Amino acid sequence: MQVTMTVNGATxxxxxxxxxxxxxxLRENLNLTGTHVGCDTSSCGACTIVVNGESVKSCTLLAVxxxxxxxxxxxxxxxxxxxxxxxxxxxEKHGLQCGFCTPGMIMSSWQLxxxxxxxxxxxxxxxxxxxxxxxxxxxxxxxxxxWAAEQSA
Amino acid sequence: MGxxxxxxxxxxxxxxxxxxxGQYTDDLVLPRMTHAYILRSPFAHAKINGVNTxxxxxxxxxxAVFTGEDVKDVNGVPCGWQVNFSSTGETMREPKHPxxxxxxxxxxxxxxxxxxxxxxxxxxxxxxxxxxxxxxxxPVVESPDALKAGAPKVHDDLPDNMVYDWELGxxxxxxxxxxxxxxxxxxxxxxxxxxxxxxxxxxYIGQYDASRDNYTLYTSSQNPHVIRLLMCAFVLxxxxxxxxxxxxxxGGGFGSKIYHYTEEALVTWASKQxxxxxxxTSERSEAFVTDAHGRDHYTTAxxxxxxxxxxxxxxxxxxxxxxxxxxxxxxxxxxxLYGTLLQGQYTTPAIHVSVNAVFTNTTPVDAYRGAGxxxxxxxxxxxxxxxxxxxxxxxxxxxxxxFIPPFDGVNQPGYQTQVALQYDSGNYEAAMRKALQLxxxxxxxxxxxxxxxxxxxxxxxxxxYIEACGIAPSAVVGSLGARAGLFESANVRxxxxxxxxxxxxxxxxxxxxxxxxxxxxxxxxxxxxxxxEIIHGDTExxxxxxxxxxxxxxxxxxxxxxxxxxxVKEKGAKVAAHLLEASEQxxxxxxxxxxxxxxxxxxxxxxxxxxxxxxxxxxxxxxxGIEFNSFYDPANFTYPFxxxxxxxxxxxxxxxxxxxxxxxxxxxxxxxxPMIVEGQIHGGLAxxxxxxxxxxxxxxxxxxxxxxxxxxxxxxxxDDLPSFQVDGNVTPCPHNPLGAKGAGxxxxxxxxxxxxxxxxxxxxxxxxxxxxxxxxxQNVWAAIQSA
Numbered sequence: 001m002q003v004t005m006t007v008n009g010a011t012x013x014x015x016x017x018x019x020x021x022x023x024x025x026l027r028e029n030l031n032l033t034g035t036h037v038g039c040d041t042s043s044c045g046a047c048t049i050v051v052n053g054e055s056v057k058s059c060t061l062l063a064v065x066x067x068x069x070x071x072x073x074x075x076x077x078x079x080x081x082x083x084x085x086x087x088x089x090x091x092e093k094h095g096l097q098c099g100f101c102t103p104g105m106i107m108s109s110w111q112l113x114x115x116x117x118x119x120x121x122x123x124x125x126x127x128x129x130x131x132x133x134x135x136x137x138x139x140x141x142x143x144x145x146x147w148a149a150e151q152s153a
Numbered sequence: 154m155g156x157x158x159x160x161x162x163x164x165x166x167x168x169x170x171x172x173x174x175g176q177y178t179d180d181l182v183l184p185r186m187t188h189a190y191i192l193r194s195p196f197a198h199a200k201i202n203g204v205n206t207x208x209x210x211x212x213x214x215x216x217a218v219f220t221g222e223d224v225k226d227v228n229g230v231p232c233g234w235q236v237n238f239s240s241t242g243e244t245m246r247e248p249k250h251p252x253x254x255x256x257x258x259x260x261x262x263x264x265x266x267x268x269x270x271x272x273x274x275x276x277x278x279x280x281x282x283x284x285x286x287x288x289x290x291x292p293v294v295e296s297p298d299a300l301k302a303g304a305p306k307v308h309d310d311l312p313d314n315m316v317y318d319w320e321l322g323x324x325x326x327x328x329x330x331x332x333x334x335x336x337x338x339x340x341x342x343x344x345x346x347x348x349x350x351x352x353x354x355x356x357y358i359g360q361y362d363a364s365r366d367n368y369t370l371y372t373s374s375q376n377p378h379v380i381r382l383l384m385c386a387f388v389l390x391x392x393x394x395x396x397x398x399x400x401x402x403x404g405g406g407f408g409s410k411i412y413h414y415t416e417e418a419l420v421t422w423a424s425k426q427x428x429x430x431x432x433x434t435s436e437r438s439e440a441f442v443t444d445a446h447g448r449d450h451y452t453t454a455x456x457x458x459x460x461x462x463x464x465x466x467x468x469x470x471x472x473x474x475x476x477x478x479x480x481x482x483x484x485x486x487x488x489x490l491y492g493t494l495l496q497g498q499y500t501t502p503a504i505h506v507s508v509n510a511v512f513t514n515t516t517p518v519d520a521y522r523g524a525g526x527x528x529x530x531x532x533x534x535x536x537x538x539x540x541x542x543x544x545x546x547x548x549x550x551x552x553x554x555x556f557i558p559p560f561d562g563v564n565q566p567g568y569q570t571q572v573a574l575q576y577d578s579g580n581y582e583a584a585m586r587k588a589l590q591l592x593x594x595x596x597x598x599x600x601x602x603x604x605x606x607x608x609x610x611x612x613x614x615x616x617x618y619i620e621a622c623g624i625a626p627s628a629v630v631g632s633l634g635a636r637a638g639l640f641e642s643a644n645v646r647x648x649x650x651x652x653x654x655x656x657x658x659x660x661x662x663x664x665x666x667x668x669x670x671x672x673x674x675x676x677x678x679x680x681x682x683x684x685x686e687i688i689h690g691d692t693e694x695x696x697x698x699x700x701x702x703x704x705x706x707x708x709x710x711x712x713x714x715x716x717x718x719x720x721v722k723e724k725g726a727k728v729a730a731h732l733l734e735a736s737e738q739x740x741x742x743x744x745x746x747x748x749x750x751x752x753x754x755x756x757x758x759x760x761x762x763x764x765x766x767x768x769x770x771x772x773x774x775x776x777x778g779i780e781f782n783s784f785y786d787p788a789n790f791t792y793p794f795x796x797x798x799x800x801x802x803x804x805x806x807x808x809x810x811x812x813x814x815x816x817x818x819x820x821x822x823x824x825x826x827p828m829i830v831e832g833q834i835h836g837g838l839a840x841x842x843x844x845x846x847x848x849x850x851x852x853x854x855x856x857x858x859x860x861x862x863x864x865x866x867x868x869x870x871x872d873d874l875p876s877f878q879v880d881g882n883v884t885p886c887p888h889n890p891l892g893a894k895g896a897g898x899x900x901x902x903x904x905x906x907x908x909x910x911x912x913x914x915x916x917x918x919x920x921x922x923x924x925x926x927x928x929x930x931q932n933v934w935a936a937i938q939s940a
Contacts, residue, residue: 017274019274027180033176033177033179034172034174035173036177036352036353037179038352038353039437039862040436040438040862041438041863043862044437074173075172075173075174077172083172087172090167090171091167091168091171092163094828094829096167096171097664097665097833098405098662099166099169099170099402099404099663100177100352100353100404100405101352101404103170122872124871125871125874126872129870129872132863132868132870133352133871134352134405134407134839134840134868135663135836136832136836137835137836137838137839137874138835138839138869138871138874139874139876139877140832140835141871142876
């Protein structure tokens with residue numbers, strides 16, 4: 001089936017098997033490998049991206065469901081070479097170690113700050129509940145999001 | 154503190170990870186690459202009467218199908234440590250761990266066949282067409298059952314399920330010590346099985362190049378050189394120089410990516426059979442049943458005390474479940490990484506430990522963050538808190554009474570334990586005092602009393618841990634049965650422009666070596682950090698490497714780098730002396746320049762580098778270039794330690810535990826980057842707290858893993874954990890050039906007992922004196938009800 005969508009500002013159109021997951025389409029068809037796969041139960045959040053302004057786990061959608069959609073992945077978050085404050089925050093506060101969960105974590109944080117520009121620690125922890133990190137213990141991820149929130153203030 | 158060493162410098166590797174440009178194995182695509190899907194046993198124990206692959210072979214896109222019959226003559230993956238029976242001296246039982254089984258499946262997830270196809274989906278579809286004639290056999294799942302008479306045998310050609318029996322310490326003195334004690338604390342302690350779950354699933358690509366008759370294996374591994382050694386020399390019989398192993402970015406390991414897995418050898422072997430590259434990436438459900446698990450001990454322990462509260466003796470027996478096959482490090486975990494740590498921080502004068510390691514029809518068990526040391530610490534620290542309650546003493550006071558007095562390993566000798574090791578340096582009471590102060594202990598006990606009066610259950614739990622890191626002196630581990638040395642190598646290549654490339658045998662999968670190692674180099678050479686590049690994870694570039702685990706990277710790998718830097722400086726001084734027309738003895742090296750003492754005649758590191766590659770006027774006998782290797786074999790383990798205090802509140806109506814505060818005081822020796830050390834501690838705490846409260850691999854009687862997905866296995870999430878209060882002292886390691894001890898596992902070793910002790914402390918007024926992990930609301934509620 002033919003699907004057409006806008007990914008990180010560029011229009012892409014490809015023929016895919018109907019069963020192709022959106023995350024597979026991004027990784028395998030478009031070579032956007034910044035979006036990761038960490039599980040097969042939509043639990044870990046490593047594949048989180050933004051579809052039409054909402055953060056979603058891209059393993060829960062079929063590529064064909066996203067025909068006409070506007071998609072942002074981690075590769076498209078920085079603009080003109082300038083990192084997004086959330087990306088900066090993760091570096092500034094050591095919010096990542098192995099880096100595998102990081103893209104999904106950043107995209108979920110992006111959604112949180114869109115909805116709640118000044119979240120409390122508990123609100124951040126609650127919002128990131130769907131993203132697993134095995135390295136950081138989350139403490140510095142919370143601080144990274146707080147840092148980003150302060151920058152945008 | 155130096156200009157670089159000791160500074161919280163932001164990580165240089167972060168740029169690629171925060172922009173999605175990391176290169177994990179599954180991100181790689183090679184020309185003509187195929188995809189493998191492995192058909193796995195759905196049964197814990199089943200005879201395989203036949204495998205029909207006809208339909209699969211004919212399925213769309215299928216390139217090849219291999220079964221156990223095809224690899225019958227290929228060796229299995231080896232175990233890296235030989236532990237002999239203490240009772241008989243007999244060699245441990247080490248049955249073959251085949252790449253694909255042909256006779257019977259020994260655990261759920263055992264590999265039965267591999268389908269290789271043009272796409273992953275085609276391979277998976279075709280695997281469904283394979284017909285396996287299984288004949289189910291009764292399984293054995295838990296270690297105490299494995300040694301019972303008539304227990305099903307995991308390996309038919311062995312007399313029983315025993316891997317080895319092992320003991321350490323003075324049994325007679327211990328028995329006498331226990332017998333003569335005024336008070337003996339006895340506990341049955343279960344350290345439950347855990348699933349490591351790094352978020353990146355394992356992924357491998359095998360590639361055979363017929364034109365050169367060589368192989369490349371891309372692997373999500375913590376130690377590429379060891380994989381090459383094991384796979385070449387023990388499994389496939391390929392000369393090492395014909396195999397390149399590459400582990401680029403690796404998404405966490407925690408031990409589970411140390412081992413040489415069957416799938417690595419399988420894709421490498423099969424790539425030659427089909428003449429095309431093959432990628433295999435584990436699915437998460439597959440990872441749950443094939444990544445080596447951790448822990449799984451059943452222990453009985455008795456600790457004796459005199460009338461003053463001094464420990465008199467410790468007697469321990471542990472049944473350790475190693476699963477269906479011996480994973481690479483598995484046999485060392487319940488022995489040399491466990492029994493040898495039973496001294497803890499205490500002056501216990503007599504210790505004896507016996508261990509039965511057994512096979513069961515479960516996923517192999519191996520080192521998981523801490524590896525043996527969490528099990529030792531959990532047992533000791535549960536005993537200490539229980540003893541304090543039974544003796545009517547404060548748990549902090551009881552520990553302080555029994556601590557080994559401070560020793561720095563320089564002015565005072567190391568501390569000889571009753572269980573073989575000699576601690577390098579320690580100051581245990583200082584860590585405890587700092588933790589007490591940070592938590593505000595006296596005030597906290599008053600608040601606890603007040604809360605109890607209001608019907609709220611607050612608990613305070615302690616844990617004073619010690620670990621053996623910086624693994625390990627080759628001579629020592631060799632005498633213990635390690636089939637390799639545990640040194641590390643480094644190559645420092647000074648480029649003509651004065652830039653420095655460092656090739657390290659350590660492997661970074663989250664530890665931040667690109668940053669910390671560059672800090673070490675910049676400090677030693679007096680050059681900017683930006684001029685330093687750290688290269689790791691490629692056997693074609695790095696001379697050799699034993700990899701990263703056991704908190705060894707800085708203490709061992711970093712020390713190897715320092716060794717090579719010393720040689721660089723030595724050569725640089727010779728070149729500088731020549732260029733400055735001075736004697737080497739008159740030179741001093743500071744801030745990246747050699748200066749003739751007492752003059753302003755000076756030459757920079759960069760100028761020396763350039764001259765070394767443009768040696769137009771070098772004297773006879775002076776070689777051009779500056780590049781040096783160093784191998785570093787540590788003189789001893791390192792022994793980080795600390796005290797943790799957890800404060801929890803338990804809701805007796807629901808059994809739910811909330812961690813209110815967590816204070817961690819660690820002494821990991823000298824610190825290169827405090828930001829990164831704190832991050833390592835945080836991550837360890839989360840995993841240790843995860844074990845205490847949430848995680849547990851549960852098998853049912855038929856050997857099915859009932860916690861085989863993230864929906865059933867509770868991983869710690871952001872809102873399960875508190876913000877941590879981390880602090881520390883510094884007692885340098887006296888025997889390595891950086892004075893560093895290692896920080897990777899501390900948090901995971903120390904935190905688990907602190908949490909459990911806190912929950913038990915909270916519930917003592919309700920009659921709860923012991924609990925089994927994980928302390929889920931259901932378990933805690935049930936314990937309150939039955940108290």
